[in-house]
Structures are given as structure tokens and as C-alpha cells.
Amino acid sequence: MAKPFDVSKFRKDITKSIDGLSIGFNDPTDWISTGNYALNYLISGDFNKGVPLGKVTVFAGESGAGKSYFASGNIVKSAQAQGIFVVLIDTENALDEAWLKALGVDTSESKLLKLSMSMIDDVAKTVSTFMKDYKALPDGERPKVLFVIDSLGMMLTPTDVNQFEAGDMKGDLGRKPKALTALVRNTVNMFGSYNVGMVCTNHTYASQDMFDPDDKISGGQGFIYASSIVVAMRKLKLKEDEDGNKITQVKGIRAACKVMKTRYAKPFESVQVKIPYETGMNPYSGLVDLAEGTGLLTKQGNRLRFLTSDKQEILQFRKAWERNEDGCLDKVMLDFNKIEEVLSIPEEEKDLVVDGHGDVHESAGETFNEENV
Numbered sequence: 001m002a003k004p005f006d007v008s009k010f011r012k013d014i015t016k017s018i019d020g021l022s023i024g025f026n027d028p029t030d031w032i033s034t035g036n037y038a039l040n041y042l043i044s045g046d047f048n049k050g051v052p053l054g055k056v057t058v059f060a061g062e063s064g065a066g067k068s069y070f071a072s073g074n075i076v077k078s079a080q081a082q083g084i085f086v087v088l089i090d091t092e093n094a095l096d097e098a099w100l101k102a103l104g105v106d107t108s109e110s111k112l113l114k115l116s117m118s119m120i121d122d123v124a125k126t127v128s129t130f131m132k133d134y135k136a137l138p139d140g141e142r143p144k145v146l147f148v149i150d151s152l153g154m155m156l157t158p159t160d161v162n163q164f165e166a167g168d169m170k171g172d173l174g175r176k177p178k179a180l181t182a183l184v185r186n187t188v189n190m191f192g193s194y195n196v197g198m199v200c201t202n203h204t205y206a207s208q209d210m211f212d213p214d215d216k217i218s219g220g221q222g223f224i225y226a227s228s229i230v231v232a233m234r235k236l237k238l239k240e241d242e243d244g245n246k247i248t249q250v251k252g253i254r255a256a257c258k259v260m261k262t263r264y265a266k267p268f269e270s271v272q273v274k275i276p277y278e279t280g281m282n283p284y285s286g287l288v289d290l291a292e293g294t295g296l297l298t299k300q301g302n303r304l305r306f307l308t309s310d311k312q313e314i315l316q317f318r319k320a321w322e323r324n325e326d327g328c329l330d331k332v333m334l335d336f337n338k339i340e341e342v343l344s345i346p347e348e349e350k351d352l353v354v355d356g357h358g359d360v361h362e363s364a365g366e367t368f369n370e371e372n373v
Contacts, residue, residue, distance in 0.1 A: 026193045028052030030144060032082065035074030037333065038271045038286035039257055043229055045265040047333045051075060051229060052264075053084070053144060053197035056188050058152075058224070060202040060217040061233030066255035066275055067201040068095070072150045073103035074281075075199055080111050084144040087113045087130070089123060091154045103280070120155045120179045124186070127198075131190045144195040147187075152180055153203035153218050181222030188226050204232065214258075230261040238274055244319050252276035284329050288321045291332050297321070309335045 031049035034040055040050045043057075051057040059067045072095055076086050088095065093116060097107050106112060117123060127147065134142060157175045187198055204215040215232060217224060224230055238252035258270040271286040288304070291297045297304045304321055306314045306328070314328050321328055 026054055028054050030054075030082070030084070030195055030197075032075055032084065032146065032197075033078040034070055035078060036070075036271075036273050036281060036283055036285060037329075038284075038290045039070075039231075039273060041290065041336075042257070042259045042265060042269045042271055043231065043262055047336070050078070051197065051199055053146065053195045054191050054193070055228035056184055056191070056198045056200065056226065057229040057231070058200045058202055058217075058227045059231050059233060060204050061255075062204055062215070062235055064253065065233040065235040066253060066273070067233055068150050069103070069255075069275060069281075071148055071199045071201045072100065073105060076100075076112070076146070076148060077104045077106075079146045080106050082144075084146050085111065085113075087115065087145065087147045089115045089117060089126070089147065089149045091116075091118050091123075091149065092151055095150060118154065118156050119161070120157055120176070120183060123149065123155065124179075124183050127183075127187055127190070131194075131196070134194065134196065142194065145197075147196070147198040149198065149200040151201040151203065152223070153201075155180075177222060181226065184223040184226040188228070200227075214260075224261070227261065228263055229259070232258045232260050234258075236272070238276060240274070242276075242279070244322060251278070282322075284322070284324050287329050287332070288318065291329075291336070296332060296336065306332055 030053040031044060031046070032051050032053070033048060034043070034050040037047045041047050043050060044052070059071050061067050072088060076088065079086055095114070100107055107114070115126065117126070130145075134145070155176075157179055159175050163169050163171075184200075191197060203218045205218060207214060207216050215234065217230070217232070234256040236254035236256055237250045238254050239247055239250055241247050241251065252275050255273045255275055256270065257273060259265070259267055261267055271290055273281060274285045275281045288297065291306070292304065297306050299305075300315060303315050303317050308314070308331055314331065316325065316328060324330065
């Protein structure tokens with residue numbers, strides 16, 4: 001009889017022979033909210049989870065679309081609230097301390113390390129040096145860390161700098177896309193088994209392809225393949241007052257966010273998030289449209305209706321829903337996942353319903369409809 005394969009010996013041998021090898025699964029254990037429930041859900045499939053540690057997330061969009069607002073503002077603020085140390089790399093020389101403080105970011109050195117650099121090579125060296133020191137720490141002493149790069153599009157290559165100094169601007173001959181790809185690939189591999197993550201912003205440009213009108217992300221496709229999550233953003237004008245009435249004056253932006261790539265939910269789902277200049281974003285913004293798009297909120301005259309899992313009816317006007325009056329949107333989020341599971345049941349199995357406790361059971365011949373949910 002053949003001798004059984006000794007897995008433990010094999011694992012011990014390859015761990016010794018290959019430096020940096022990680023064995024087993026490395027599913028994310030720490031998630032950082034984007035500050036918006038709807039966007040969290042589209043990225044992670046959970047209203048309270050946004051971007052994970054151990055992965056690379058990219059927010060890409062045109063100028064003024066809200067990339068820095070989410071990456072350098074909301075996500076940094078949420079990370080600090082969870083005790084995660086943030087290394088903020090500013091390549092645009094655009095992140096002022098007063099702006100960050102206005103968004104609720106703690107800029108003290110014990111919570112945030114702000115670095116200004118423009119060279120891709122310098123960013124790569126910074127991350128590499130940090131990870132060498134990080135891995136040398138004992139297992140129980142490694143802190144949770146988030147790198148934020150704002151932005152990838154503004155970073156330079158040595159060729160760019162040399163040509164500028166020589167006054168001969170020929171372009172970098174394609175070196176930048178390759179360097180960005182190498183940066184993200186190495187970062188993904190280094191972070192995978194540790195509680196270290198990265199969030200980046202990048203620029204987009206208008207598509208010239210009539211059959212593929214989505215904006216294109218600058219820097220080539222290589223780093224997009226290596227990233228775990230990619231969110232494309234477009235800027236729309238917000239012409240509403242505080243009560244939601246239409247006006248002619250621009251009071252902020254509507255950030256149209258499309259999740260182009262995610263491994264934790266359905267890709268290519270979209271949400272529009274309202275960001276007023278004076279008050280900032282409401283975390284519930286976009287949630288009404290999300291719930292209505294899935295059929296959980298249904299129109300009944302001029303109002304929107306929701307039936308909870310315990311068969312309680314909520315019937316309110318759209319503005320009341322958007323203001324989350326009486327915690328109506330909180331109730332939707334509470335029931336959202338278990339109701340969506342039932343709505344996705346195949347037709348031949350729709351004689352199963354959800355009771356008031358969220359348990360699926362046979363309905364003894366009842367037909368499936370919204371009233372049973």
C-alpha cells in the first residue's frame with residue numbers, strides 16, 4: 001500500500017525554501033466603510049462593509065467627481081475610527097490639512113502619516129521598505145495599516161523627469177503603464193496575508209469608441225487586472241435645495257459610481273451619490289434608488305411602499321424616504337439581504353416563503369408573491 005502523503009512536512013519544507021510564501025486562504029477580515037451605505041453594498045454585498053484590507057481598491061474618475069472625497073476623506077476617517085493607521089501619499093500636492101479636517105480626518109501623527117512624492121519608483125520603494133519592516137514584527141504586534149495614494153495618474157517616471165530637465169518632451173514611451181502595473185502587482189502580493197490595504201485614485205478620459213462609451217481609465221489595463229476592486233466615477237451637477245426641490249443653482253455634485261470590478265458582489269452595478277458642498281454627503285444617499293431598482297420599494301400613487309419581513313407596511317413619499325424618517329431606510333437595510341435571497345429563488349421553487357423571523361419554510365401550497373415576503 002502506498003505511503004500517505006505527508007502534507008505537514010511538505011508545507012514545512014516549502015515554507016522554509018520560499019521566502020514570503022503564504023499558505024491557506026486570506027479572506028478579508030477588516031472592511032472600511034466608504035461612508036455611503038449604497039456604495040458599500042455594491043462593492044462588498046454588505047451595507048456596512050466598504051473596501052477590505054489585504055486588497056487594492058481603485059476609485060477612477062474625471063476631475064471633481066469625488067474620488068478624493070471618498071478615498072482621502074471618508075475612507076480615511078472610517079479607517080481611523082476602527083484604529084487603522086493611515087499612510088496618505090499625496091502625488092498631486094492637493095490635500096490640504098484644513099480640507100482633511102473639515103471631512104473629519106484626524107491629521108495627528110499618531111493617526112496619519114502624510115507623504116508628498118511624485119515618482120512611481122519612490123512610492124514603490126516606500127511600500128517595499130515599510131513591508132520589510134512590517135513583516136519583521138512579531139505576529140501579535142503588527143498594526144492594521146491602510147495606504148492611500150491620491151493619485152496614480154499624477155505620478156511620474158524617471159523618463160518624464162529627465163526629459164523635462166532636458167527640455168525635450170517626447171513622452172515616456174509607455175514606461176508609466178508598465179510601472180503602474182508592476183506597482184500594483186507587487187503590492188497585491190505583499191499585502192495579501194497581512195492586515196494592510198491600499199486605496200488609490202486615478203483619472204479617466206472620454207471614450208472614443210462608439211460601441212463602448214464608458215470612460216477609460218488612464219495608465220493602461222495592467223493595474224486594473226491586478227486590482228481587486230475598481231469603481232468608476234462621473235461628475236454630474238446637483239441642482240437641489242436642502243429639501244430636495246429642483247433649483248437652477250449648482251449646490252454640489254452627484255457622483256455617479258459604477259462598480260466595474262469586484263470579487264464580493266455583482267459588477268457593473270451603479271448608484272448616484274449626492275454630495276452637497278455645504279453639508280457633505282448623507283450616508284443614506286442613493287439607497288432609495290437602490291432599493292427601488294431591486295423591487296423592494298414599489299410605487300403606489302405618489303408614494304413608495306415597502307413590506308417588511310414581518311409584514312409591516314411602510315408607505316411614504318420619496319422625500320420622506322430619502323430623509324430616513326422614522327428610520328425607514330434602516331428597516332429596509334435590516335431586511336434587504338434576506339428578502340433579496342427570496343426574490344432570487346427560481347420560479348419552480350417559489351412555493352417557499354420567508355416568515356417573520358427570516359426563516360425559509362414550505363408554504364403548504366401558497367403562491368409566492370410580494371405579500372408573502
